[in-house]
Amino acid sequence: MSSWASYCERGHAEHVNPLETPVKSFRVDTLWDKEAHVWCGHSDAIPVTTEAATADDLVERVSLIAPEVLEMNGLVHGGEKIRLVFQGEHSEERVVTAE
Numbered sequence: 001m002s003s004w005a006s007y008c009e010r011g012h013a014e015h016v017n018p019l020e021t022p023v024k025s026f027r028v029d030t031l032w033d034k035e036a037h038v039w040c041g042h043s044d045a046i047p048v049t050t051e052a053a054t055a056d057d058l059v060e061r062v063s064l065i066a067p068e069v070l071e072m073n074g075l076v077h078g079g080e081k082i083r084l085v086f087q088g089e090h091s092e093e094r095v096v097t098a099e
Contacts, residue, residue: 023076023080023081023082024075024076024080024082024083025082025083025084025085026043026045026046026066026070026082026083026084026085027043027045027085027087028041028042028043028046028048028062028066028084028085028086028087029041029042029043029087029088030055030058030086030087030088030089030090030091031088031089032089032090033051036051037053038051038052038053039051039052039053039054039055039057039058039089039090040058041058041061041062041086043062043066046066046069046070046075047069047073048062048065048066048069050062050065055090055092058086058090059084059086059090059092059094062084062086063084063094063096066082066084066096067082067096067097067098067099068098068099070082070098071098071099076098077098078098078099079097079098080097080098081095081096081097081098082095082096082097082098083095084096
């Protein structure tokens with residue numbers, strides 16, 4: 001089982017349901033750093049900048065830390081669902097819930 005599937009099974013995230021409208025969406029720009037050999041993710045809106053060895057690991061890492069950072073900055077409240085839109089060299093959408 002992939003790490004993302006395991007993360008979803010623990011109830012922290014879910015695949016995007018087009019019928020469900022999360023309260024807020026946040027874009028995360030992604031790119032592959034050829035020199036460092038890592039995937040980088042950055043968002044001014046969250047705010048977060050991080051890196052990981054694979055694109056899947058980057059998505060999981062941002063999905064774990066974004067809800068907490070957003071809540072600490074007063075941008076979301078506990079239990080509120082948010083959409084993370086990963087765009088760039090790796091594109092994906094995920095819905096996560098603030099703790």
